[in-house]
Amino acid sequence: MASTTPFRFQSLLRKLNFIIIERLPRRYVYITLTAGPTRPGMTTREEFKLCTTFNIFYSYGLHALEVPARATTPILHPLEPLGISFFSQFVACKQEAFVVKERYRDPARAVSLVSYLASTGGIARPFVEIDEIREGTFVFRKVGEVQEILKVVREGAIGEEVYRGLAKDGTQRFGVEVKKNGVDVITLYGAPVTLTVQKDILNQERAIMLNGRPVATTSRRGVLENIRREDRVDVAAGMDVLLVLGVVWARIDSQFREEKSI
Structure with a gap:
């Protein structure tokens, strides 16, 4: 010393x-x-x-x-055979880990990249790009493709945001009400299941819960302030990956708005 x-x-x-x-x-x-x-x-x-x-x-x-980072990989038990599918072709066949990393952000626009997390802890191949096409409207696209696969629209004042998740045909599939206590409220449309958010589960910052058991977790990866933000997302087998990313993105965007307003 x-x-x-x-x-x-x-x-x-x-x-x-x-x-x-x-x-x-x-x-x-x-x-x-x-x-x-x-x-x-x-x-x-x-x-x-x-x-x-x-x-x-x-x-x-x-x-x-x-x-x-919160180092340990959470153990997420697979869902029942039918799983939860809101967006076709985006259900995890096995437990998957992703990194959501900022590529660009200013007061008017944000662009982030979702990539698979390699077994070594590094970032592997890219998966989805999240682009703020206008203020409060975020389009999710598979990397290298033009067609949107999910749109998330933000409404409400800072600290009281509601995010609506829309399928590519414009149908609302889910909503996320961001809460200051960190326990966000998830509303699903067209599915007989209820998802909730809890904090500090499996050594992760937050978890998406189904019937009292975690089906996805998220934590901020350790990053200095002059480096773009990174979040780790783990998804259980049988869970809709795109739904999870939409819910996680609501929290990321809300935190950025709050930090910017201070």
Whole structure:
């Protein structure tokens, strides 16, 4: 540990292996300050400065800094043989993992890419692109194709948004009411099932639940503030992947609007 580190901070690091900063103005960020030896491949920095988008600086002479994801892969049990299918050809045949990563975002437009998550933890082949064609209207397309497969339309004020999921023929298939407590309300149309959202399930930030059991989970992957946001999404076999991505996107977009408004 560098001698420039304040004594109080040194004492704190000796007692705690990590510190999580869950929310900072304008951004959500997870930061781990490691007092012990670094793992292979980590960069040792005797002095480190972190500058976020709102110009707060940390300069403590840290031994190492890591921004972690919630590492474990959740075990999601397969659904019954018929599963849940709202969008044809998008039902998971086995448990799948995806990464939703921002490619571009400004106050008027957002573009994100959904890719498969490789077994190594890296990003594999792209799957779906999410494009904000006009403010509050998001079109989902398979990568390399023009035709939309899902449209999500946002309505309501910041913190009180409702997102409507529309099939390519314009039929409303689901709705998501974003709640400030993080427990969003999902409404399904044309299906005799009820989905709910719960927090902190299977070591993940949120889970989509069916009859008390998780059928999909999502967590923010560890990312510094100057790097585009990434979210991990795990989907159980038999679950509609496009439905899950639409529900997850509602929360991502709502968080961005809230952070931008601070």
